[in-house]
Amino acid sequence: xxxxxxxxxLARIPLLIGITLISFMVIHLAPGKPTxxxxxxxxxxxxxxxxxxxxxxxxxxxxxxxxWRWLSRLVRFDFGISFQDNRLVLDKIVERIPITxxxxxLSLIIVFLVALPIGVISAVxxxxxxxxxxxVLVFIGFAAxxxxxxxxxxxxxxxxLGWLPVSGIRxxxxxxxxxxxxxxxxxxxxxxxxxxxxxxxxxGISRYMRGSMLNVIRxxxxxxxxxxxxxxxxVIYKHALRNALLPIVTILGLSLPGLxxxxxxxxTIFGIPGLGRLFFxxxxxxxxxxxxxxxxxxxxxxxxxxxxxxxxxGLVDPRxxxxxxxxxxx
Amino acid sequence: xxxxxxxxxxxxxxxxxxxVVIALLAPLLAPYDPSEIDLSSRLTGPSREHLLGTDQLxxxxxxxxxxxxxxxxxxxxVAVGISxxxxxxxxxxxxxxxxxxxxxxxxxxxxxxxFPTLFLILAIIAILGPNxxxxxxxxxxxxxxxxxxxxxxxxxxxxxxxxxxxxxxxxASPFRIIVRHLIPNGITPVLVSATLGIAGxxxxxxxxxxxxxxxxxxxxxxxSILIEGKSVLDVAWWLMLFPGLAILVTVLAYNLLxxxxxxxxxxxxxxxx
Numbered sequence: 001x002x003x004x005x006x007x008x009x010l011a012r013i014p015l016l017i018g019i020t021l022i023s024f025m026v027i028h029l030a031p032g033k034p035t036x037x038x039x040x041x042x043x044x045x046x047x048x049x050x051x052x053x054x055x056x057x058x059x060x061x062x063x064x065x066x067x068w069r070w071l072s073r074l075v076r077f078d079f080g081i082s083f084q085d086n087r088l089v090l091d092k093i094v095e096r097i098p099i100t101x102x103x104x105x106l107s108l109i110i111v112f113l114v115a116l117p118i119g120v121i122s123a124v125x126x127x128x129x130x131x132x133x134x135x136v137l138v139f140i141g142f143a144a145x146x147x148x149x150x151x152x153x154x155x156x157x158x159x160x161l162g163w164l165p166v167s168g169i170r171x172x173x174x175x176x177x178x179x180x181x182x183x184x185x186x187x188x189x190x191x192x193x194x195x196x197x198x199x200x201x202x203x204g205i206s207r208y209m210r211g212s213m214l215n216v217i218r219x220x221x222x223x224x225x226x227x228x229x230x231x232x233x234x235v236i237y238k239h240a241l242r243n244a245l246l247p248i249v250t251i252l253g254l255s256l257p258g259l260x261x262x263x264x265x266x267x268t269i270f271g272i273p274g275l276g277r278l279f280f281x282x283x284x285x286x287x288x289x290x291x292x293x294x295x296x297x298x299x300x301x302x303x304x305x306x307x308x309x310x311x312x313x314g315l316v317d318p319r320x321x322x323x324x325x326x327x328x329x330x
Numbered sequence: 331x332x333x334x335x336x337x338x339x340x341x342x343x344x345x346x347x348x349x350v351v352i353a354l355l356a357p358l359l360a361p362y363d364p365s366e367i368d369l370s371s372r373l374t375g376p377s378r379e380h381l382l383g384t385d386q387l388x389x390x391x392x393x394x395x396x397x398x399x400x401x402x403x404x405x406x407x408v409a410v411g412i413s414x415x416x417x418x419x420x421x422x423x424x425x426x427x428x429x430x431x432x433x434x435x436x437x438x439x440x441x442x443x444x445f446p447t448l449f450l451i452l453a454i455i456a457i458l459g460p461n462x463x464x465x466x467x468x469x470x471x472x473x474x475x476x477x478x479x480x481x482x483x484x485x486x487x488x489x490x491x492x493x494x495x496x497x498x499x500x501x502a503s504p505f506r507i508i509v510r511h512l513i514p515n516g517i518t519p520v521l522v523s524a525t526l527g528i529a530g531x532x533x534x535x536x537x538x539x540x541x542x543x544x545x546x547x548x549x550x551x552x553x554s555i556l557i558e559g560k561s562v563l564d565v566a567w568w569l570m571l572f573p574g575l576a577i578l579v580t581v582l583a584y585n586l587l588x589x590x591x592x593x594x595x596x597x598x599x600x601x602x603x
Contacts, residue, residue: 018441026450029457132338135589136582143581145533147540148556148574155563207589254443261448265537279449280541283456291453299444 001321004314012303019299020074024067027292074296080289084282089293092278097297099169100267100274103190104259107197108252115202116248119209123244124236126214134206142203146262150196150269157192164188167271193266197259204258208251213244246317253309257302339590345583353399360393365548376568383568385558391569394550395576401551402580405466405535406528412470414524417477422508424478425485436482439475447472451534452543460543462551469531476523484516518595525588529581536577552576 061069073080079089118138122131158166165171169189170182177185216222217240225235263276271277275294282290314320352359361381368388376383382391424435450472458464488494489512497507538544539553547554552573559569 014437015441015444018437019444022441022445026453027457029454136338136586139582139585139589140578143529143533143585144578145536145540145553145556145574147537148570148577151560151563151570152574159564203585257444257446260446264448264452265540268541280452283452286456291456295445295449295453298446298449299441302444302446 008310023295079293082290083287089289096275096278100263107194110198111201115205118206122210123213138203141199146196146200147265169272193270197262216240216244249313250309253306256305336590338586342583342586353403356396360396362390362393364394364397382572398550398552406532408466409469409531410527413474417474421478421481425482455543462545480519485512522592529584
């Protein structure tokens, strides 16, 4: 197990470097310079002033120097200073992470609670009417554009019916409320964003569960369990389900990038001050340090997510936990 | 055609065919010019003259939807075309040559998969500027990883087989072996991935148009009609409802077809259908 952990950790170092390289390349595709954004607005800015700005941001240096400087600051968690308000990028990002992670994990939990049973039922009743109905339903959830559903639901529940707040994560002046009231207040704010995120992700996970379950049901040990006369329920829920759940653990880690991407949309629509909205605002303002910081942080969070998933996999799979063997491919 | 014994896949195929025909015939079918402004009939609901109502400038939503189908559907095809080409290219050289090149390419795939795709797309579009061409290219270059993995896995299992050995024995070049023998034999999982990819690309385009960095006027896509309706949702529900439904139905159709193909091509499931 120790060797497995170490291997997982080491394998991610080149990925981390790759992430920084690609982020850096992406930002420097830009034809314009960020200094133009600040100077175009103001015709009085002199040529010297622009040069001073470029010097400040190190934009006059060759690319590899810029990358090296940026990378060496990065390892000290220094993402630079935001072009927009001169605050530290790290501060701006870190203060937004909890909300986004909270919403992402809440959505993730609900997705799994709903999608796994759907997948199991679909597999056990393979090609039945129930299987087909569920399939079509989860695909409708996937096919409906999230922002469209979000806006329609917001119009219905927040504007027309007035049951739910229109935007934000909590109401103004609720700091002195009791804990219960605060929970209800936050709950009312997040129910729509979480619903939108959940409905879009059900299809992927439930189909994966269905596939995994179908795969397991065809194995010899399931035939053996049936042959020795075990009741079908026991075969499915004890023998098959436990094995089919194994690969699902890794999907947990793979779901994070989709959720973070989805956060851009839901946070923008529902006015939630999270990482997604911060990133989008940074992109629109060409705030290079912020965009680079956001891109790197998004990828690093994903990397951490699937590191955790792989570790969890190691813990639940006896082949790794006890024997320390590599996880079987697939 | 066993595929069409799967009713859902058949339904998806018919629907896609129907949509493509509509998009091609848009100029013949559209009752109005999609950008013809008629301020005397602004925001009128669905009626006999305007099947799906009109927008803020009195333009006919039905005609705009027909023309929007052209953009929305072509974004799907072109973006996926790009991603399939990149994926096949990188995946097949990784699988065929193996060694360091393989490691390098597959690491690149892993790195790309770490990025929240929408973050990457937003950053690139914001930098390159929003237009329909950039949208297609960016969706393409951020979604080829699945294809690369599939084709690599296929080639790894195919390249040790005798027909490849035979081709090598008569002196066929690696290029010829990959293009003429390996790719045609390993293309089936890519088909599934591409079909599902088209659905994803159409959704992504609508998201980008929603965020204001997708299709720019006077061009029109379902996503851009939809976002024009956002500010007047109170009074003109039809502006948001119909394009959203069109996206939903199209994406659903591609998904059903893709799933049908997957079931058909998966040898473990083949005898079950």
